[in-house]
Amino acid sequence: MLELKKLTKTYRTGDRALHEVDLIVPNGQVMALIGPSGAGKSTLIRCINRLVEPTSGSVILDGTDITALGSTGLRKMRRKMGMIFQEYALVERLTVMENVLSGRLGYVGFWRSFLRKFPQSDVDEAFRLLDRVGLLAMADKRADELSGGQRQRVGIARALIQNPRLLLVDEPTASLDPKTSRQIMRLICELCAERDLAAVINIHDVALAQMFVERIVGLKAGELAFDGKPTEMGEDVLTRIYGEEDWQATIRKVDEEEVEAEVAAQ
Amino acid sequence: MTTATLEARLGNGWKKPPFIPNPALRWSLFIGGLIYLVLAISSIDVNWTRVAEGLSRGWAFVTAFFNPDFVSRGGDIWDGILESIIITITSTVVGIALSVPIGLGAARNIAPLPVYLVCRAIVALSRALNEIIVAILLVAIFGFGPLAGFLTLSFATIGFMSKLLAEDIEEMSKAQAEAIRATGSSWLQWINYGVQPQVMPRLIGLSMYRLDINFRESAVLGLVGAGGIGATLNTAFDRYEFDTAAAILLIIIVTVMALEYLSGIIRAKVQ
Numbered sequence: 206m207l208e209l210k211k212l213t214k215t216y217r218t219g220d221r222a223l224h225e226v227d228l229i230v231p232n233g234q235v236m237a238l239i240g241p242s243g244a245g246k247s248t249l250i251r252c253i254n255r256l257v258e259p260t261s262g263s264v265i266l267d268g269t270d271i272t273a274l275g276s277t278g279l280r281k282m283r284r285k286m287g288m289i290f291q292e293y294a295l296v297e298r299l300t301v302m303e304n305v306l307s308g309r310l311g312y313v314g315f316w317r318s319f320l321r322k323f324p325q326s327d328v329d330e331a332f333r334l335l336d337r338v339g340l341l342a343m344a345d346k347r348a349d350e351l352s353g354g355q356r357q358r359v360g361i362a363r364a365l366i367q368n369p370r371l372l373l374v375d376e377p378t379a380s381l382d383p384k385t386s387r388q389i390m391r392l393i394c395e396l397c398a399e400r401d402l403a404a405v406i407n408i409h410d411v412a413l414a415q416m417f418v419e420r421i422v423g424l425k426a427g428e429l430a431f432d433g434k435p436t437e438m439g440e441d442v443l444t445r446i447y448g449e450e451d452w453q454a455t456i457r458k459v460d461e462e463e464v465e466a467e468v469a470a471q
Numbered sequence: 472m473t474t475a476t477l478e479a480r481l482g483n484g485w486k487k488p489p490f491i492p493n494p495a496l497r498w499s500l501f502i503g504g505l506i507y508l509v510l511a512i513s514s515i516d517v518n519w520t521r522v523a524e525g526l527s528r529g530w531a532f533v534t535a536f537f538n539p540d541f542v543s544r545g546g547d548i549w550d551g552i553l554e555s556i557i558i559t560i561t562s563t564v565v566g567i568a569l570s571v572p573i574g575l576g577a578a579r580n581i582a583p584l585p586v587y588l589v590c591r592a593i594v595a596l597s598r599a600l601n602e603i604i605v606a607i608l609l610v611a612i613f614g615f616g617p618l619a620g621f622l623t624l625s626f627a628t629i630g631f632m633s634k635l636l637a638e639d640i641e642e643m644s645k646a647q648a649e650a651i652r653a654t655g656s657s658w659l660q661w662i663n664y665g666v667q668p669q670v671m672p673r674l675i676g677l678s679m680y681r682l683d684i685n686f687r688e689s690a691v692l693g694l695v696g697a698g699g700i701g702a703t704l705n706t707a708f709d710r711y712e713f714d715t716a717a718a719i720l721l722i723i724i725v726t727v728m729a730l731e732y733l734s735g736i737i738r739a740k741v742q
Contacts, residue, residue, distance in 0.1 A: 254653055256649055256652065256653060280655045280656070280657065281655065282655070283652075283653060283654065283655035284654070284655040286653070288650065288653040288654075290646060290649075290650055291646075292646060294644075294646040294647055294649065294650035295647070295650070296647045296650070296651065296664060296665060296668050296669070297644075297647065297668075297669075298668040298669065298671065298672075299664070299668050303664070307650075307651055307654055307656070307664050308654050309654075310651065310654045310655065310656035310657070310660045310661075310664060311654055311655025311656060312655075315657060315659045315660055315663075318656075318660050318663065318664070319659075319660075319663055360650075363650075363654070367654060367655070373653075
């Protein structure tokens with residue numbers, strides 16, 4: 206279980222990105238975090254694994270207060286949190302396999318990783334994951350040879366090989382076409398269900414979020430503005446989070462897509 | 472923001488706003504610069520009779536290139552070349568080996584401030600002192616010979632490589648490095664997986680470039696007694712043996728061109 210208590214982040218420039226955010230994500234729950242640009246979504250996700258240091262408040266994962274950890278403790282804790290990035294953030298000049306295995310860096314010593322001599326169990330798991338995301342044949346390709354959708358699949362495999370308790374997903378579909386976006390979201394949600402993984406997914410595309418997740422949290426100017434089921438998202442909620450706009454199209458699109466998806470599923 | 476209405480603007484021409492908005496300042500800087508340039512050039516004193524005398528000597532030097540003498544000082548040239556190659560390779564390897572940690576330390580985005588300042592100070596010192604000046608100092612300390620040349624070029628390599636490596640690290644993709652950090656990697660693993668792959672092509676390219684610079688420099692350093700082919704070249708000049716000097720210069724030119732060609736191939740391979 207992930208628990209945020211009065212999480213606050215004020216950047217040195219004085220920008221107040223997060224203000225006393227309280228949030229609980231139970232085990233196995235896939236949650237989408239929506240909100241306008243600059244609302245603090247990325248900051249919130251990065252405060253959880255302390256890629257960004259929170260100013261105050263605490264982040265508690267499975268009983269451990271992450272904000273109180275020293276650097277060694279933090280490294281151990283980061284292993285339990287897989288992260289998937291906007292624009293994939295693969296190391297482009299490394300091979301697909303090296304990128305996936307880099308998810309094990311927290312578990313192996315420096316020389317093993319330097320010589321690329323990972324334990325056989327890690328190598329096997331990397332192959333299994335690549336097979337699961339449909340990229341087994343690409344294992345020895347360089348990451349920059351892959352298409353956007355393929356890269357994000359590698360990113361997903363890299364996060365999962367950490368054997369995490371929680372996935373932190375930052376705009377996974379931001380640079381993907383609509384079809385690939387759905388495939389990636391579906392894959393993330395399926396994998397979370399298979400492994401009973403909790404996930405916090407930052408996402409711009411409200412309709413896409415509504416299609417796949419069980420809970421939506423809206424963030425506005427660093428504070429929670431909505432917390433509920435996808436079906437509870439109405440025009441009034443979107444107006445509260447994003448401001449005045451004609452939301453009819455967004456919502457109707459969702460309904461149609463849900464029907465489509467159901468038809469496709471049958 | 473200008474408040475001019477569309478009507479006021481239509482029909483009027485458009486010009487790019489000048490870099491210095493104040494016209495008085497703009498023109499006085501321009502005219503002042505021009506006056507200085509004219510005065511500076513006219514202050515250079517050319518002794519034409521001396522030039523007339525020197526031209527014939529210069530011409531003798533140029534004609535020697537059509538008739539280079541590789542043979543009569545062949546042994547000296549060979550020894551000098553070997554010494555230069557040894558100086559070049561050892562100083563490049565040692566210089567790069569020292570540049571990598573200093574370059575990491577001199578990159579603001581990965582080094583803590585005290586480390587950054589120390590490494591930047593080393594880089595600044597190395598870059599501020601010209602090779603010749605360092606060589607003169609080291610020859611005074613260690614005596615004539617290739618050791619002074621080796622130390623000089625290692626020192627110069629540090630300033631060059633560390634600075635450019637640090638700048639490359641500062642320009643790397645933050646997202647890729649962040650992704651590796653998020654896996655719970657140690658600092659060294661983070662450098663190895665998140666940073667090194669991003670800067671490796673540049674590092675190899677610069678190393679090849681530095682190898683070629685060090686070879687050329689080794690020829691100059693010999694003039695101040697720091698060993699290498701430069702010492703042979705200096706002797707040839709002292710004896711007015713322009714044909715031998717021409718032979719040495721031709722060897723240097725060919726070697727540098729070969730290195731240039733080789734580094735081009737290697738850089739293309741490691742992209």
